[in-house]
Amino acid sequence: MNAATHTVTRAEVCAAACADLFRGDGEIVAAAVAGFVPMLGSRLARSTFAPDLLTTDGGPALSGEPVPLGASAATVEGWLPFRDHLWLVLNGRRHVVMGPSQIDAHGNTNISCIGEWERPTRQLLGVRGGPGNTLLNPTSYWVPKHSTRVFTEKVDMVSGVGWDRGAHEIRRVVSNLAVLDFDTPDRRMRLRSVHPGVSVADVAAATGFELIVPDEVPETRLPDAGELRIMREELDPKGLREREVPS
Amino acid sequence: MSSKVLSIEKVVGSLESGMTLGIGGWGSRRKPMALVRAICLSPITDLTVVTYGGPDVGLLCAAGKVRRLVTAFVTMDSIPLEPHFRQARQSGTIELTEYDEGMFMFGLYAAAHRLPFLPTPVGLGSDVLRNNPELKTIRSPYEDRRELVAVPALTMDAALVHMNRADARGNAQYLGPDPYMDDLFAKAADRTYVSCERLVDTEDFAKEGPVQSLLISRAHVTGVVETPNGAHFTDCAPDFGRDEKFQKLYAQSAADPEKWAEFSDRFLSGDEAAYQDAVRVWREENR
Numbered sequence: 255m256n257a258a259t260h261t262v263t264r265a266e267v268c269a270a271a272c273a274d275l276f277r278g279d280g281e282i283v284a285a286a287v288a289g290f291v292p293m294l295g296s297r298l299a300r301s302t303f304a305p306d307l308l309t310t311d312g313g314p315a316l317s318g319e320p321v322p323l324g325a326s327a328a329t330v331e332g333w334l335p336f337r338d339h340l341w342l343v344l345n346g347r348r349h350v351v352m353g354p355s356q357i358d359a360h361g362n363t364n365i366s367c368i369g370e371w372e373r374p375t376r377q378l379l380g381v382r383g384g385p386g387n388t389l390l391n392p393t394s395y396w397v398p399k400h401s402t403r404v405f406t407e408k409v410d411m412v413s414g415v416g417w418d419r420g421a422h423e424i425r426r427v428v429s430n431l432a433v434l435d436f437d438t439p440d441r442r443m444r445l446r447s448v449h450p451g452v453s454v455a456d457v458a459a460a461t462g463f464e465l466i467v468p469d470e471v472p473e474t475r476l477p478d479a480g481e482l483r484i485m486r487e488e489l490d491p492k493g494l495r496e497r498e499v500p501s
Numbered sequence: 502m503s504s505k506v507l508s509i510e511k512v513v514g515s516l517e518s519g520m521t522l523g524i525g526g527w528g529s530r531r532k533p534m535a536l537v538r539a540i541c542l543s544p545i546t547d548l549t550v551v552t553y554g555g556p557d558v559g560l561l562c563a564a565g566k567v568r569r570l571v572t573a574f575v576t577m578d579s580i581p582l583e584p585h586f587r588q589a590r591q592s593g594t595i596e597l598t599e600y601d602e603g604m605f606m607f608g609l610y611a612a613a614h615r616l617p618f619l620p621t622p623v624g625l626g627s628d629v630l631r632n633n634p635e636l637k638t639i640r641s642p643y644e645d646r647r648e649l650v651a652v653p654a655l656t657m658d659a660a661l662v663h664m665n666r667a668d669a670r671g672n673a674q675y676l677g678p679d680p681y682m683d684d685l686f687a688k689a690a691d692r693t694y695v696s697c698e699r700l701v702d703t704e705d706f707a708k709e710g711p712v713q714s715l716l717i718s719r720a721h722v723t724g725v726v727e728t729p730n731g732a733h734f735t736d737c738a739p740d741f742g743r744d745e746k747f748q749k750l751y752a753q754s755a756a757d758p759e760k761w762a763e764f765s766d767r768f769l770s771g772d773e774a775a776y777q778d779a780v781r782v783w784r785e786e787n788r
Contacts (some may be wrong), residue, residue, distance in 0.1 A: 385629050
């Protein structure tokens with residue numbers, strides 16, 4: 255381990271794992287709406303191994319280059335107002351990263367409300383674009399605080415469909431503890447890797463359903479020196495990633 | 502050419518209890534807040550509100566004006582959850598029709614084009630279909646035989662939108678980065694009222710923005726009202742951004758009955774001019 259990797263933060267591991275979500279996606283729009291870390295990850299992917307990816311500045315501008323978090327695009331290569339985002343959902347050239355309030359073992363998610371829909375105990379956002387995103391686009395999830403409140407046996411309202419309800423593709427879930435995927439025969443959630451410093455038992459304890467755990471669980475990869483430099487000096491010099499995932 | 506310029510009171514006076522009312526904008530962006538504030542002070546009640554919801558929904562819920570809300574979300578963007586909407590849902594005081602954002606847009610397109618519905622796969626597999634049993638699916642009549650949701654037209658008695666500029670004829674221009682769905686609301690509703698930051702002469706539209714920024718045609722507009730700072734505290738780029746400090750005050754007040762009484766008394770008890778004055782004084786105090 256060299257000096258640079260020695261000081262890698264958990265947020266940076268998460269951002270690199272979010273970047274990896276877009277590997278092989280080609281010339282599509284990365285709609286990483288779930289938070290700073292996945293937004294950073296999508297721009298990091300574009301800055302490194304996925305140069306064809308289209309990214310936004312958080313508004314309707316498709317930026318000519320990956321822009322730093324919080325900045326607006328200096329060069330604009332395209333325009334994607336909300337109506338065109340919604341067309342693009344149907345068109346399919348899009349990979350979305352959403353933030354679930356609840357997610358179950360098949361990747362069904364809820365951002366609408368907690369409790370009975372007719373009269374919820376906690377009203378949240380509403381379904382937003384969840385039903386369309388999950389049915390028609392590759393979808394991944396970002397969970398900044400992995401807990402049994404989020405990873406639940408059953409979601410109270412299915413706002414995003416999982417593998418057992420016709421999802422196009424629920425690719426992965428990146429949390430502050432681990433990376434999870436659905437590479438199992440019945441598409442149940444599997445532990446893909448644990449972040450450095452996290453044990454398999456930690457993840458299992460913070461998950462409210464039985465997770466598929468392979469015999470060997472690797473550690474999530476560390477961002478390399480080039481990725482660290484891009485994150486720290488170019489894409490997130492203010493360190494917004496660290497606010498979302500305190501180390 | 503006769504003028505369609507009205508006062509806020511005239512616009513609100515032409516609305517009735519029990520109506521289905523569309524509201525343009527998106528979340529906490531370019532909302533016709535001056536008109537919404539005036540509805541809150543009026544005797545109108547029992548509304549079905551159709552909107553991509555923000556603090557407009559919150560204010561109307563707090564004032565007890567909403568019977569049913571048709572939406573995909575209610576959010577204030579920089580503050581994710583809307584306290585008044587949450588209270589209304591959690592106390593069961595409003596009914597809800599909850600669609601996916603794209604389904605909602607297809608409902609607007611259907612209404613704007615006088616179609617009974619538009620088909621989309623969106624919604625299949627999700628609880629949107631369970632919670633809206635009136636939604637029907639159809640099969641493609643072509644070889645694919647695909648099952649699709651027939652999203653019914655979101656027809657409305659009236660719509661309110663807020664634009665950057667408008668002329669006395671009812672043409673309206675947006676100058677910000679996103680038109681949202683405001684033109685669709687205008688075409689979908691039986692009557693549309695445009696509030697604007699500034700009324701301009703028709704020949705001055707070209708000085709303000711390119712021809713593509715003329716989003717809404719007078720053919721779809723019943724009345725126009727000039728309401729400077731009328732989208733406050735929502736975003737109205739490029740005239741002004743969201744008043745984040747004030748929105749925070751709103752959200753904190755809305756989450757606490759005592760603070761809400763104070764906030765209402767200070768900002769929402771008078772007409773639009775009184776509101777704008779109160780906001781100016783508050784700003785001076787909170788420099």
